[in-house]
Amino acid sequence: MEWETVIGIETHAQLSTLSKIFSGASTAFGAAPNTQACGVDIALPGVLPVVNRGAVERAIRFGLAVNGKRADNICRRSVFARKNYFYPDLPKGYQISQYELPIVSGGSVLIVASGGEKTIRLTRAHLEEDAGKSLHEDFHGMSGIDLNRAGTPLLEIVSEPDMRSAEEAVAYAKALHALVRWIGICDGNMQEGSFRCDANVSVRRPGAPLGTRREIKNLNSFRFLQQAIEYEVRWQIDTLESGGTIKQATVLFDSDTGKTREMRSKEDAHDYRYFPDPDLLPVAIDEEWINRVREELPELPESMRHRFETQYKLSVYDAQLLTASYEVAMYFKDVAAQADPKLAANWINGELANRLNEFNLPIGESPVSAATLAWMINRIADGTISGKIAKERVLGDLWEGMNVGLGKADLPTLSAYLEANGLAQISDSAEIEKIVDQVLAANPKSVEEFRAGKEKAFNALVGQAMKATRGKGNPAAINGILRRRLGV
């Protein structure tokens, strides 16, 4: 019998403010331990939190972005609450979070998975502070506490249990990751923990009520998210099929073994004793503020993707890739403004993406600028160079620094480069006719076969001619002349 997987995801996105959510200390990553923790962060007696306006504004941006820029999911009055528990890296003995009244309620994220679109609903998104870090090594049996991260602003984004496979979960996480970077509220750096996911996973028979879930904590890469869910789903199905039951629990994913293991069961769950933080007033958001934030929002990826599909006749797949990040989309728009958009999409998603991946570079650091790529595409389109030469030689040369930082003014230099390297395509009919004649003379057997009706022989002749031009012959021109000479 079939099993259905049900997944909901909680994401902690670190907001890109310069200072912490309730203090003026810096949020920069990587400083020496405890050098970026002020009195508020270390919870001296008598200190008080003051909310960072920038963090609230980023939450508003997010709320608008997941709701088609409508504001009915933004709570005009949200409340900070204290989540009480003891841990050495939690200096106050409570985390300031939001509980009953979060800043964002509802919204959705559109994902593309299994070839189709799917809407993943969001339950809520709320502001909270991060804890510090406990370091259990290097201290001779004691633990070190680094409070630099304490008080870093987080937006916790909670989805509905709308995903039905690890693939959908990863697609959701990627879409959300792209979105928070797109709207500039989070740098998305997963190695540094700026974007981390918890996955709530359960399985059930189709149509049955929801199964008991287990929560996989702190997944900081898409690959781990996928592996962890796949393992967890198999484990749950195996457990149920062998007559066991699933108990609600929090589990950790061990990336070395690829397995999940129980961290604590529901029975050990804390009673966090949430209550409204009396040190902070409710966060009041007025229409003026929302309107200003809305005006500053860029076009959202979803809308841009649909626009690319219709305006440029791109495939869903291409449009999806081009809107995977704001930088890629902007690069594409730049190229498409100067060259054929369809070709631009192919080159950006194909050869350029391969090279960027190979060198692990973001598109913003591409050695081939949008203007240069557009120039190259236009030279292919106008027949100056062949697509083959472009792919095998020109793009590589441009990448290698033929043109770092070259703009329109440098186009003569680029043309000179083609000239100097003899890369320009041979489109001159007289020259091609000469070559074709030589090829026909040298390959009587192929000619005979072609006349006998073997179309393949024609291709062999084209290949020979291309070879004779060292790949620079214009394939269309060779084709035409060859056919004329063969009398077809």
Add this chain to the structure above:
Amino acid sequence: MHNATVSELSAALAAGKTSSVELTRTFLDRIGLMNGALNAFVTVDAEKSLAQARAADARIAAHGGTRLTGIPIAHKDIFCAQDWLTTCGSKMLANFVSPYDAHVIERFNAAGCVILGKTNMDEFAMGSSNETSFFGPVKNPWNLTCVPGGSSGGSAAAVAARLAPAATGTDTGGSIRQPAALTGVTGIKPTYGRVSRYGMIAFASSLDQGGVLARSAEDAALLLSEMAGADARDSTCLDMPREDYTRELRQPWRPEGSKLRPLQGLRIGLPRAHFGEGLAPDVDAAVRAALAEFEKLGAALVDIDLPNAALSVPAYYVIAPAEASSNLSRFDGVRYGYRAPQYTDLLDMYRKTRSQGFGAEVKRRILIGTYVLSHGYYDAYYLQAQRIRRLIAQDFEAAFKNCDLIAGPTSPTVAFKLGAKVSDPVQMYLNDIYTIPANLAGLPGMSMPCGFGAGGLPVGLHVVGNYYSEARMLSAAHHFQQATDWHTKAPPA
């Protein structure tokens, strides 16, 4: 000189008749002489105080002083003061030297005041008799076998015994007003949010408010003008311009008021319940006599009802412990303060540190607070208490339609014997039955000396005003103090 008020000392300093160093020495000498018996101060540091005094004298000589430059002030040990031991009356912080100044300390330092020392208090401000202090109880200067009230008992005793011209205090349920009443001084807790709580160690954040204990309404107004005002570091601090609370002291209540009847037009509301069961007859008599004096000054007395006032104490003992249980979580032995000397693991370290570092009353309130916030009890206790709190605020709102000030006894009895109520928390809690409603509503309240009761112990008159009406309250109190001399009475030497 030690009998002079702050305003008199201020004039003497300005006229060059005394110096801050001389004043500071005088009070330090008196502390040295009498603190052994009173235990009003936890920390005195003559060197630090005199350094500030010398700087103040230089400033006065250069004509750069303020009204308060050179005035020594004692601070409740709940206010963090840089490089000063700041204990909050607890073993938990017995070794804590603050690395920063509270907003209130900053203000007084900027005005050129001298920190005379840190005063004893109930542990984490939890108590009404000063008997919960880790540093031992404070004695009432009027009778050393009696309590001074609490939690600002050290500040109250210091001002009453002339060990300091004035002192700061904090008031969560009556912690300024009740000890002021029991020691015969004038104390004011302003509207919630007037004084920044930054650097004031939190007991119950939504109720805590800093204020003053002084020997007259005029002195209280002088000090309050310095310490109140907006502070961006406290989100609950009112964003209102600073005020001079002395501005209305000498003005009649209404323009038509005369010199003999300056309070003509003032309507004083008397909550019936505050004059009923539980009020000691000696206190009742002194308060009624004071109210008669107010009438002579032109005020009219009207009966009012605060229908939900009886629920104040139960609501308070849900809300205050709830907030305290969370506020005191930071005292965990990890970063500063007390840590148990021996423990086996993290949980054991927490358990022993907090068991050994906190006293019985603090632990009792942490347990109550933890309980009322727990899953399944939150609605029944915490939310219910918050609803009562709103009702109490509405009661006051309705009452202030028919009166300008509300008056009654500050405390149901005069100072009681040390040890008399320590074993009965509920009896102890009922000390604050008249003062707690103002905290729940966030209203300003004050206590002024209005006579003596059994054993020659002082009685305080409690006055609650509408929001932001401190200047008018102080004015009414000042007129009363111009017509009477209760506030000038000093305890026997």
